[in-house]
Amino acid sequence: MKQIAPRIYVTPQMPTVLQDCLLTCLTTAQKRVEQFFGTQQAKPVIIAGHNIETIRYFGAPNARTGLTHLAITGAYIVLEPEGINSDVLAHELCHAELLERIGWCSRTFQLPAWFDEGLAMLVDYRFPHAEEEWHILTHNGTYAPDLQSLSTNREFFSNPHHTYLNYLTARHEVKQWYQERGQAGLLAFCRCMAAGNSFKYCYCQK
Numbered sequence: 001m002k003q004i005a006p007r008i009y010v011t012p013q014m015p016t017v018l019q020d021c022l023l024t025c026l027t028t029a030q031k032r033v034e035q036f037f038g039t040q041q042a043k044p045v046i047i048a049g050h051n052i053e054t055i056r057y058f059g060a061p062n063a064r065t066g067l068t069h070l071a072i073t074g075a076y077i078v079l080e081p082e083g084i085n086s087d088v089l090a091h092e093l094c095h096a097e098l099l100e101r102i103g104w105c106s107r108t109f110q111l112p113a114w115f116d117e118g119l120a121m122l123v124d125y126r127f128p129h130a131e132e133e134w135h136i137l138t139h140n141g142t143y144a145p146d147l148q149s150l151s152t153n154r155e156f157f158s159n160p161h162h163t164y165l166n167y168l169t170a171r172h173e174v175k176q177w178y179q180e181r182g183q184a185g186l187l188a189f190c191r192c193m194a195a196g197n198s199f200k201y202c203y204c205q206k
C-alpha cells in the first residue's frame with residue numbers, strides 16, 4: 001500500500017486521478033460530517049483499492065463499495081473504486097464518528113444496527129427519494145420491518161432482498177428523531193451512551 005496523506009493508503013496501481021478524487025471527496029465528506037456533529041473527532045484510517053480485490057482482502061469476502069471496521073483502536077474504512085465518492089465516504093465517516101463518540105463497548109454491545117445505519121444515511125445523499133420510496137414500499141409504514149428485528153448487523157444485512165428496505169426504514173426512523181432533537185440532541189445522546197447507559201434510555205431522553 002502507498003500512503004498519500006496522513007492515515008490514507010491506496011494500492012500502488014491506483015491511477016493518480018482516482019487518488020486525487022479520493023482526497024477531494026474526502027474533504028467534502030469531512031465537511032458534511034463536521035456540520036452534522038459540530039466537529040469531527042474521529043481519525044479513521046482509510047484504505048482504498050484500484051479494484052474490487054482490495055475491499056475483499058482488507059474488508060470482507062462479499063463486500064462492495066465501502067465498509068468500516070470498528071476496532072477498539074479506532075475505525076478502518078475500506079473502499080473499492082466505486083466507493084470513492086463523497087456520499088460513501090460521508091456514510092463511513094459517520095460510522096467512525098459515532099464509534100469515536102460513544103466508545104467501542106457501547107457501540108458493540110448497546111447500539112442497534114438500525115440506528116448506526118439510519119444515522120449514516122442522513123449524511124449519505126445517494127438516495128434523494130428515500131423518504132417517498134419508504135412510504136410507497138411500506139404502504140406508509142404498515143409493512144415496514146420492525147426495528148427490533150434489525151438490532152444486529154447480521155439481522156440488518158441477512159437478506160440481500162430486504163437490505164435496501166432496512167436502510168430506508170432505519171433512515172426514516174432516525175431522520176424523525178434527528179429532526180425533533182437536532183444536533184444538540186445527537187450530542188446529548190452520544191454523551192449518554194459514552195457514560196454507559198442503555199440505548200433505549202439515551203434514545204428516549206429529551
Ligand SMILES: [Zn+2]
Pocket residue numbers: 091095116117120
Ligand atoms: Zn453503513
